[in-house]
Amino acid sequence: MLMVQLACPKCGFVIEQYGAEQLETDAQKQKRYQYLRKKQSLCPSCLTQTAKLEERRVELEAPPQAELMAEAEAPPEARAEGEAATPTPFCDELERGPWPSHVTELKQTRYHMQMYEEGLRQKRTQWGFGGYTSIPGVASGILMRASARPDIAKGANLVRAFCPSGTFYSTKTFRALCDVADRHGYGILHLHATTCDIEVLGVPKEELRATVDELVAAGLDVGSTGDAYRNCQECIGPLRCEMVLVDSVAMRQAYFTRFLDDVQYPRFPHKIKFKLSGCPNDCTRSQQKGDIAIVGVFRDPPRIDEARLDDWVKNGGDLAHVVRMCPTRAMEWDGRRLTIDADACVRCMYCINKCPAIRPGGDRGVAVLAGGKMRGKYGPLQPFLIAPLVPAIPPDFKEVFDLCAKITDVYDEHARRKERLGDFIYRTGIDEFCRLVGVAPTPQQMVAPRINPFYHWTPEELQASRKEA
């Protein structure tokens, strides 16, 4: 097949390509091609600005048609064998290393290896755009991905479900989940995709209903696509972690108990992602990735266990270093007594992470932040702090979720279509937004709730901790 490629003149990266025949017949393709020819582009590979793209004509081997046609008509089981028979030199290369190979695994599934093979050959994915779809009765939870190479594979659907809280599965549930993926999909699960969702990949359209029903029967709710509340990711907090300040796992359970309808029936201007972290270490990156971030915080200054501190220092703990690294210089250490200036301390968790004798203080609750995101009109945004300390009272965490519901109601009422929460707050201003939500302005809304001291473990420290374990 003769292909027309537009490539970066410097590094040769192919930015777009069209079939030569297609380019002659398809008006839309022609328009795009003319546009790209004239436009100044930024090469995504070498990042040079180029005034003019280089045009190349290359003859690409067409994928072996006959076998592929046979494959498309064969039932799924036979299809897997058909795939294996088609040569995949680029993929095979990825099986040669000394490590376990994902290609070996993929070859055992019904995934279209030729899509991957062509993707590697041409250095760009052969899949097309993606989007949400729904089937009657399932408003949220189904995505589709179109194929840019319908000659190899038609588009595929995937079904999203929520993982159990704490990401602990019973083996029974997990077996049921695997069976569903084997029965209806490629036999591949994407486990814990961006928002901690389960994704069952490669489900044909006719089998979507059955897939959803079987997932629900296995105790897994389907949802988390479209302009709705999304899945809520929580940190493992109370189940494993010594830092935990609030019960993040119970809170996620309460979130679903209260908001399941909002999760399953899209109605908002855009998606709303929730993230829950048990402490300001923020292991779920809630502040970068959640439209609404709920982070465990404490009001009193960090507690110091004198006896344990003495022990730690005697055993080689470098307290002077910790004191020096405190981002606000709130600590003082005269070789004998450690004091922390409660007003200067920003509760950043650094000293607490480093020294086992310093523990989080009392009066705990959650900070609620809104508007963090990576994409959207104004690009990546750090969230705005809405309320610095909200009491987190189990079992239903009413205060926290009342505030969240209020935030999203204001968003729903005032935001434009397809405007992310962060963009909306950025446009209206935090003062106006707080007035609408009805929270009092506080100084903390203007300062960062946590300053990351970017502490990196040294190899020696890692070695030492391994020995201890």
Place this chain on the structure above:
Amino acid sequence: MATVEFEGKPMDLDEDGFLQNPELWSEAVAQYFAEQEGLGTLTDEHWKVVNMIRNYYLQFGVAPMIRKVVKDTGFELKYIYTLFPSGPAKGACKVAGLPKPTGCV
């Protein structure tokens, strides 16, 4: 893109079965779409949603936000989904004779 014959007149539909020319809409057309969607005979509740969407569209030229539909009809969103199982954007807008809404619902 498909053309169907309705009451002797041709009617253009897009690939998802949405009406291309909103002027051709009538109550009989709505009933025709309802059968396509598998809704059967439209009830008063269906009509309340359909008329609300229709009037909003005639006034503003776009489909209403879902919040607006919920507020003006007084139905809960979940109930609207039971009335129109393929959703307010797909199902209800189709019956109301709107072109396919942009957006992803």
